[in-house]
Structure formats: C-alpha cells, structure tokens
Amino acid sequence: MNQSSQEKFVYYDDDIVKKFLWAVVVWGAVAMLAGILAALQLAWWPANMGLEWITFGRLRPLHTNAAIFAFAGNTIFAGIYHSSQRLLRARMFNDGLSKIHFWGWQLIIVLAALTLPFGFTTGKEYAELEWPIDISIAVIWVVFAVNLFGTIAKRKERHLYVAIWFYIATVITVAVLHIVNSLAIPVAFLKSYPIWAGIQDGLIQWWYGHNAVAFFLTTPFLGLMYYYVPKIVNRPVYSYRLSIIHFWALVFLYIWAGPHHLLYTALPDWAQTLGMIFSLMLWAPSWGGMINGLLTLRGVWHLLRTEPTVKFLVAAVTFYGMSTFEGPLMSIKAVNSLAHYTDWVVGHAHAGALGWNGFMAFGMLYYLVPKLWNTKLYSVKMANTHFWLGLSGVLLYYVSMLAAGITQGLMWRAIDSQGHLVYPDFVETVRAIQPLFWVRLLSGLLYYVGFIMMIRNLIATVKGAPATAPAEKVTEPVTAGHDLSNEKGHRKLEGLATVFTVLALIAILVGSIIEIYPLINISKYVEPAKMPQPLTALELAGRDVYIKEGCYVCHSQMIRKMSSDVLRYGPASTIGESMYDRPFQWGSKRSGPDLARVGGKYPNLWHYRHMVDPRSTTQGSLMPPYAWLGTNDADFMSLRKKLSAMKALGVPYTDDMVANADGAAQADAKKIAEDLAANGAPAGLEKTELVALIAYLQSLGKKGGQ
Amino acid sequence: MKQEAFQQYTDQDLTILGLFIFVTFFVGLLFWVYRRTQAPHYKYMSQIPLEGEQKS
Numbered sequence: 001m002n003q004s005s006q007e008k009f010v011y012y013d014d015d016i017v018k019k020f021l022w023a024v025v026v027w028g029a030v031a032m033l034a035g036i037l038a039a040l041q042l043a044w045w046p047a048n049m050g051l052e053w054i055t056f057g058r059l060r061p062l063h064t065n066a067a068i069f070a071f072a073g074n075t076i077f078a079g080i081y082h083s084s085q086r087l088l089r090a091r092m093f094n095d096g097l098s099k100i101h102f103w104g105w106q107l108i109i110v111l112a113a114l115t116l117p118f119g120f121t122t123g124k125e126y127a128e129l130e131w132p133i134d135i136s137i138a139v140i141w142v143v144f145a146v147n148l149f150g151t152i153a154k155r156k157e158r159h160l161y162v163a164i165w166f167y168i169a170t171v172i173t174v175a176v177l178h179i180v181n182s183l184a185i186p187v188a189f190l191k192s193y194p195i196w197a198g199i200q201d202g203l204i205q206w207w208y209g210h211n212a213v214a215f216f217l218t219t220p221f222l223g224l225m226y227y228y229v230p231k232i233v234n235r236p237v238y239s240y241r242l243s244i245i246h247f248w249a250l251v252f253l254y255i256w257a258g259p260h261h262l263l264y265t266a267l268p269d270w271a272q273t274l275g276m277i278f279s280l281m282l283w284a285p286s287w288g289g290m291i292n293g294l295l296t297l298r299g300v301w302h303l304l305r306t307e308p309t310v311k312f313l314v315a316a317v318t319f320y321g322m323s324t325f326e327g328p329l330m331s332i333k334a335v336n337s338l339a340h341y342t343d344w345v346v347g348h349a350h351a352g353a354l355g356w357n358g359f360m361a362f363g364m365l366y367y368l369v370p371k372l373w374n375t376k377l378y379s380v381k382m383a384n385t386h387f388w389l390g391l392s393g394v395l396l397y398y399v400s401m402l403a404a405g406i407t408q409g410l411m412w413r414a415i416d417s418q419g420h421l422v423y424p425d426f427v428e429t430v431r432a433i434q435p436l437f438w439v440r441l442l443s444g445l446l447y448y449v450g451f452i453m454m455i456r457n458l459i460a461t462v463k464g465a466p467a468t469a470p471a472e473k474v475t476e477p478v479t480a481g482h483d484l485s486n487e488k489g490h491r492k493l494e495g496l497a498t499v500f501t502v503l504a505l506i507a508i509l510v511g512s513i514i515e516i517y518p519l520i521n522i523s524k525y526v527e528p529a530k531m532p533q534p535l536t537a538l539e540l541a542g543r544d545v546y547i548k549e550g551c552y553v554c555h556s557q558m559i560r561k562m563s564s565d566v567l568r569y570g571p572a573s574t575i576g577e578s579m580y581d582r583p584f585q586w587g588s589k590r591s592g593p594d595l596a597r598v599g600g601k602y603p604n605l606w607h608y609r610h611m612v613d614p615r616s617t618t619q620g621s622l623m624p625p626y627a628w629l630g631t632n633d634a635d636f637m638s639l640r641k642k643l644s645a646m647k648a649l650g651v652p653y654t655d656d657m658v659a660n661a662d663g664a665a666q667a668d669a670k671k672i673a674e675d676l677a678a679n680g681a682p683a684g685l686e687k688t689e690l691v692a693l694i695a696y697l698q699s700l701g702k703k704g705g706q
Numbered sequence: 707m708k709q710e711a712f713q714q715y716t717d718q719d720l721t722i723l724g725l726f727i728f729v730t731f732f733v734g735l736l737f738w739v740y741r742r743t744q745a746p747h748y749k750y751m752s753q754i755p756l757e758g759e760q761k762s
Contacts, residue, residue: 087754161754227755236752244739252731268714507731514724518717525714 009473010156012085014372016098020078021368023106024361025455027070030113032451034063036444041624042591043437045614048624053117055624057550061128062116067353068126068216070109075361076220077105077144080167082368083227084148087164089157089474093150097143104140108133120190123547123583124205126212127181131192134182141178145171152497156474160497162243166223168497169251169504173215176508181208187645188638191544195649198578199267200519202586207258207516214254217352218320221360222246222289225320229296229313232367233303238295242288249285251504253278255511260331263340264560265586266575268525272333274515279331286324293317308383312363315391319355323348337562338413341590343433344405347398354394354447362390362454369458374470378460386450386457393447400439408433413564421567426593431620526576532705534580534651535696537639537661538668542696544642545634545689546585549626556587557596557700570597576705580651592623597701604672605679607694629690630682634669636662668695 040047041056048055085092092098111133115121121128129137148171152164160168181204184192196204230237237243259267259275294317297303303310326348330339339345370377377383411429414422423429519525535543546552559565561572573596578584587594602610609616612630614623639661647653657664666686672694673686685691715721 083755157754159751159754161751163755230752230755234756236749236756240748240752241739241744245735248735249732252728270712270715510724510727514720518715518720524716 010089010091011471011473013092013095013098014082014472016092016095016102017078017082017368018372019102020074020081021365021372023074023102024071024078024365025458027066027074027109028358028361028451029455031063031066031071032444032448034059034066036441036448038063039437039441039444042622043434043441045622045624050625050627052119052549052626052628055549055626057553057624058117058119058121060553061121061125061550062113064126065112065116065128066109068212069112071361072217072221072353072357073105073109075357075364076170076216076224077101078368079224079228079364080148080220082372083163083224084151084167086472086474087157087161087227088151088155090151090155093147093154097147097150101140101144101147104136104143108136108140111136115190119548121547121550122182122184122192122194123550123552123585124181124194124201124208125552125588126209127178127205130190131182131184131186132189134178134184138175138179138182141171141175145175149497149501160500161226162237162240162247163223163226165247165500165504166219166226168501169247169508170215170220170223172501172505173211173219173251173255173508176505176512177208177211177215180512181205185645185649187642191638193582193642193645193649196582197649198522198581198584199525199575200516200522201582201584202262202265202267202578203259203271203516203519205584206261207255207512210258210261211255213352214250214257217357218254219250221320221357222250224360224364225289225293225313225317228364228367229293229317232307232309232313232363233297233300235296235298235300238292238298242292246285246289246292248507250282250289252507252511253282253285255508256515257282257331259515260336261588262586263331263333263336264562264565265558266573266578268519268575271515271519276331276333276336278511279328282324283328287321290317290321290324293320306380308377308380308387309363309366311384311387312359312366315387316356316359316363319351319359319394323352323356326351337560338409339405340560341556341588342405342409342412343401343436344409345589347401347405350401351394351398354390354397358394358447359390362386365454365458369461373462373465375461375465378457378464382453382457386453389446389450389453393443393445393450396443396446397440400436400443404433404436404440407436412568413562415564415567419567421564424568426568427618427620430591430622434622522575522579526579526705530574530576530705531652532576532579532703534646534653535699535703536668537636537643537657537665538692538695539699540642540646540696541634541636541639541665542689542692542694542699545629545693546696547583549629551595552585552587554587554589554591554623556590556594558586559594559596565594569594570701571706574706577701577703579705580646582646582649592621595697595700599698599700599702603679604675604694604698605681607697608676608681608685608690611690611693626690629693630685630688632689633687634665634689634692636665636669636687639665665692 038056038059112129120130122130183195186192194201226237226243256278257275259271260279263272304314330336366377366383408429411423411432416422559569559573566572606617611626613625614621640658643653643658643661647658669686669691672691676685677683
C-alpha cells in the first residue's frame with residue numbers, strides 16, 4: 001500500500017482557516033474598540049454622548065459578547081480547523097459545513113451587533129442574545145459538531161491527540177450550557193422570559209457563566225496550547241500523562257465552580273461552599289497544565305529571545321497560570337467578600353481575556369499567517385513591539401483594576417468604632433477610584449496600538465506572499481497508528497471517539513445534576529406564608545426597561561449576608577424576594593449602589609431628576625444620563641401577553657390581572673405622572689418608559705418575601 | 707459550621723454519591739494514567755503534532 005507509485009494524498013482545507021483568521025482580526029478590532037469606549041465612559045461620563053445605543057449599559061454587553069464569541073470564538077475555530085486536520089490527518093469532513101459554520105457564525109455576530117445596541121437583550125450576562133439568535137447559535141454549533149465529529153470519524157490517525165479531547169469537551173459542554181441556560185418562553189419576536197426564576201436562574205446562569213469561561217475560553221485554548229506550543233518549538237509536550245490528568249480534572253471539576261459567583265448571596269450555603277471547594281481544587285490541574293505548557297520549552301528557551309510567536313505563547317500560558325491562581329483565591333469566601341462586585345473581578349477577567357486568550361490568539365496568528373501564505377513574517381521587529389505594548393497594556397490594566405477594586409472594597413466595608421459606615425455615600429467610593437479608570441483607559445490604548453500594529457504586519461505579510469501557495473497535504477494512508485483490534489484499556493478508549501465523548505459528557509453532567517437538582521424544587525426554600533407579591537403590570541413594564549437599558553451591568557439587587565452590606569443597604573436579600581424574577585437581576589458588579597431595597601427610599605421626583613441628569617441629585621456620579629426614557633413611550637400593549645407568559649410559568653397572576661394588564665398599567669402610570677407633575681416635573685409623562693421604570697424601582701424591596 | 711452549611715440541604719444521599727464518584731474517578735484515573743507499561747504509547751502520542759506535512 002505504501003509504495004510511492006500508489007501514494008494518494010490528503011489535502012487540507014486551509015481556506016476555511018484563513019477565513020476564520022481574518023474574522024479574528026476584524027472582530028478583535030471591533031471588540032477592543034468597544035472596550036476602549038466603555039473604559040472612557042467610566043472615566044468620563046460625557047463619552048456616553050447621550051446616545052441610547054452606545055450608552056454603557058448597552059455597550060458593555062456588546063463589548064463582552066464581541067470579545068468572547070466573536071474574537072475568541074473565531075480564534076478557537078481557526079485553530080481547531082487548522083490543528084484538527086493535521087492531528088487527525090484528514091481534511092475536514094465537509095467543506096460545505098465548514099462554510100456554513102463560518103458564515104453562520106459571522107451572521108450571528110452581526111445580529112448581536114444589531115440587536116444589543118437597540119436594547120434587545122435577555123439581561124443574562126454573556127447570554128444576552130434573544131431567542132431567535134440563541135436558536136441560530138444552537139444550529140450553527142451543531143453544524144460545527146457534525147463537521148468535527150465527521151472528521152474524527154474519517155481520520156487517518158487512529159489515536160486522538162489530547163488537543164482533540166479538549167475540542168470534543170468544548171463542543172459538547174458548550175452545547176449543554178447554552179441550551180439549558182437559554183431555555184425561555186418567547187413573548188415577542190425579540191423578547192422572552194427564562195423558564196428559570198430567581199435563585200434557580202442565578203445558579204444556572206453562573207453555572208453557564210463560569211463554564212463559558214471554562215469551556216469557551218479555557219478548554220479550547222488549552223487544546224490550541226497542546227498543539228501549537230509543541231509544534232512551534234518542535235518539542236513534544238513535557239508530560240503526556242500530565243495532559244491526560246489535566247484534561248479529566250478540568251472537565252470534571254470546572255462544572256461545579258459556578259456558585260463562587262454567588263458567595264454571601266441568598267444562594268443556600270451548601271451550594272456556596274461546594275462552589276468554593278471545587279474552585280480551590282482547580283488550582284491543581286490548572287497549574288499542572290501551565291507547568292506542562294511551559295516545560296515543553298525545556299532546552300529551547302532561547303527561542304524566547306528571537307521568536308515573537310514564542311514570546312506570545314509563553315506569556316499567554318503564564319497568564320493562564322496567574323489567572324487560574326487568582327480565580328480560586330477569589331473564590332475563598334473571605335477574599336470574595338472583599339473582591340465581589342468590585343473592579344478586582346474586572347481586572348481578573350481581563351488578565352485572562354487579554355493575557356491568556358488574546359496572547360494565544362496573537363501567537364497563533366503570527367505562526368499561521370506566514371505558514372498558510374507560504375512566506376515569512378513581514379516584520380519581526382514590529383511583532384516584538386506589539387508584544388511589549390500588549391504586555392504593558394495587560395499589566396497596567398490588571399494593576400489599576402486590582403488597586404481600584406481593593407480600594408473600593410475596603411471603603412465599602414469600613415466601619416468606625418461606633419458601628420457606622422465610614423463612607424456612607426456610595427459615590428465617595430467611586431470618586432476615590434476614578435483616576436484609576438483613566439489608567440485603565442491608557443492600558444487599553446496600549447494594547448490596542450499593539451493590535452493595530454499586528455494587523456498592519458499581517459496584511460504586509462500576506463501582500464508580500466507568493467501568488468499561489470502550495471496546499472499542505474499528507475500521504476494517505478498513514479502508516480502511523482495501530483490496529484485498534486490489538487488495543488486494550490485506555491488506548492482503545494482513545495481510539496473510540498464515541499465512547500470517549502460519552503464519558504466526557506458524563507463527567508460534566510455529574511457535577512451539573514448534583515449541583516442544580518436540589519434547587520429545582522424552589523418551594524422547599526420559601527415558606528408559603530412568605531411568598532412575595534408579584535409585580536404589577538406597570539412594574540413589570542418598568543422591569544423590562546431596566547433589563548433593556550442594562551442597569552444590571554452596574555447595579556446589583558442582592559444585599560449580601562455581611563454587616564457592611566446590611567448597614568449600607570438594609571436587611572440581607574432572601575430567596576423569596578426574587579423568586580418570580582425572570583431573569584434574576586442579582587448583578588455581578590457595583591459601579592453604582594445596590595438597588596434591592598431602593599423602593600420608597602426616594603420620592604418619584606428624585607428618580608425623575610436622577611435619570612434625566614444623575615449629577616443633579618448625586619454630585620460626582622459616573623452614571624450616564626437616560627433622558628430618552630422621559631420621551632420614549634413604554635410598551636403597555638404587550639403586557640397582557642407578558643403577564644400571561646409569567647402566569648404560565650407559575651407567577652400567581654389572576655385571569656383578571658392578565659386581561660386588564662394594559663389598563664391597570666396606564667392607570668398606575670397616570671398616578672405617578674400626576675405626582676411628578678405636582679412636584680415640578682413636566683406634565684404628560686404617563687406614557688413614558690421613565691414612569692414605568694420609576695414604578696419598578698419604587699417596588700424593589702416592597703413586595704414581601706423576607 | 708457543618709450544620710449551618712447544610713441547613714437548607716435536603717438531598718443528603720447526593721453528597722455521598724458525589725463523594726463516591728469523585729474519589730473513585732480520580733484514584734482510578736491516576737492509577738490508569740501512570741501505569742508503567744504505557745510509556746511507549748505516550749511517547750508515540752506526544753509525537754503526533756510534530757510530524758510534518760509535505761507541500762505541493
């Protein structure tokens with residue numbers, strides 16, 4: 001079979017890899033630009049420009065979605081399509097599916113960019129896209145899965161290299177997470193309510209949210225690490241055994257860690273402790289993986305001096321180690337009580353995103369573009385400059401946000417000898433860290449300048465490439481690999497992709513089910529006598545405005561069981577209070593104060609003035625003005641449908657309340673508008689979104705359930 | 707402390723089941739992966755990314 005006269009060749013599909021590479025560059029530029037504008041808005045509120053579409057609450061989801069799903073997503077796909085073909089010694093299963101995957105994914109990104117600025121959002125972090133887009137994501141993900149598993153099925157290399165395992169785990173886990181977290185009942189073309197409520201929604205959202213980090217930003221990138229680091233330095237991975245432990249430990253442990261986003265909240269203690277302990281256990285496999293990546297360079301560390309690609313990869317793996325050290329640290333309850341809701345978390349996320357994901361992407365781009373276009377990198381010097389600019393950017397970002405987070409966290413919890421808060425005004429704690437927001441902006445600009453230099457470098461590289469690059473191929477059939485029938489044990493397991501996939505699926509389902517199942521029956525956590533009143537129709541309309549504007553991006557609705565939180569905001573939030581909340585709005589960041597008990601704290605007029613011009617009521621506030629709320633009409637007509645959907649989901653609305661929802665809302669709105677007018681606000685506000693929002697804000701903490 | 711953490715927990719069997727699955731899985735995995743007889747196989751596996759392609 002292997003005589004040269006009979007040789008056949010397998011040609012790899014590198015066109016699809018090139019397409020994904022350009023998508024990385026384009027969306028990276030968009031995502032980071034959105035990030036820079038968001039950073040400027042936090043440092044200097046007029047940068048919101050009074051434009052509702054790019055005001056911080058709507059821009060921040062656009063930035064995170066673009067960074068995660070567009071920039072990192074296309075990086076993953078480029079790397080998987082390139083490395084899988086080579087590791088499996090087979091062309092991708094179907095070129096048509098590859099193209100559908102590529103264009104479908106780009107279409108989803110464009111749809112995200114078209115809906116989020118207009119306020120079409122589910123209000124669930126990192127899962128903000130509305131249901132038609134969610135369905136498209138699921139469909140395209142299945143296309144990707146079929147294409148990858150099809151390639152695995154027709155592979156010419158018997159054994160599945162560990163990178164392929166990481167890809168398989170990514171494909172199945174992201175599918176499970178996305179589908180379970182996105183289950184919702186549509187009430188309009190671009191509006192839906194999740195089937196999960198309150199504490200369940202919180203747990204499932206952060207089970208999803210943390211595992212989006214784990215299985216979208218970690219496992220696929222680790223697969224890339226296990227392929228590109230050995231490939232580029234031409235050394236086998238330091239310990240293949242360690243990579244197997246790394247894989248199974250991550251897949252098994254990560255899925256449990258979600259509740260560390262909900263420490264000291266109303267989430268039951270057992271779930272918090274579980275999340276913390278599994279997060280701590282992640283120290284071991286994460287550092288095992290980092291060491292495995294770095295020690296692959298044993299004997300060739302000198303490449304670090306000359307090869308920009310190696311610089312980026314080594315820095316990326318180092319950031320992986322730093323972020324996975326810091327993550328478990330921040331999950332320790334005592335540390336978390338300081339870090340949670342502050343910019344420390346933002347710094348941590350960016351050390352991961354810019355340092356680990358970004359640098360992995362850049363290292364891969366500097367390696368792949370010259371290789372695929374059969375040429376040399378246009379300028380090594382420019383790539384080195386990019387590296388140092390990027391590194392300074394990440395470090396400055398991290399240090400500034402760490403300082404901001406710890407400063408603000410300490411100010412929030414400072415209590416004097418009389419037992420009073422030392423900084424009772426929230427805005428004082430914002431003003432104290434405002435200069436650091438400018439430092440963060442500078443760090444973003446450094447990173448961005450480096451990124452632009454890379455684009456220029458890559459374009460020049462491609463321009464200087466020979467017109468026709470030869471296609472890469474391997475001889476078929478490959479002699480390497482063994483006949484499976486002679487294998488036993490783990491070797492056979494590696495050969496059996498289906499069995500392997502099922503085992504990986506079981507590993508992630510064990511944690512998911514054991515953690516989520518006890519909370520499915522919420523009634524055991526809330527006594528019937530302590531059930532809250534559901535929101536009135538007008539309040540629900542206001543809640544949808546709150547979600548639409550992304551208020552949850554800066555305001556939590558969760559008073560933690562901590563003395564400083566209780567002193568500042570009132571009694572700790574309970575499970576009952578948010579049991580009808582779809583989606584839950586506990587939040588993850590306090591750029592402004594918690595709102596769980598803001599109802600009744602200020603008169604209606606205060607809220608009116610505060611929304612139109614936040615600085616008229618709060619000197620030094622960084623909140624953007626929301627003047628358009630006072631002119632946009634609220635959507636009362638859809639309320640019957642919304643209440644009916646809520647009723648179907650178990651919220652105790654009577655048939656009467658559903659049937660008269662719009663009428664009741666208009667009547668309530670009129671009362672608030674009259675009160676506003678009587679106190680000096682303009683007359684005729686009863687139809688506006690602002691009145692609905694005020695009704696909602698005044699209801700917070702007033703519905704019972706304690 | 708333990709009582710506090712579990713005061714709202716009603717599915718005690720799940721904790722035992724979770725612990726059992728967890729310990730069995732990792733102990734088994736360690737033995738499995740570090741069997742000495744597997745050395746040549748792992749050497750083969752770690753070479754997979756390094757094999758070059760031809761161009762035409």
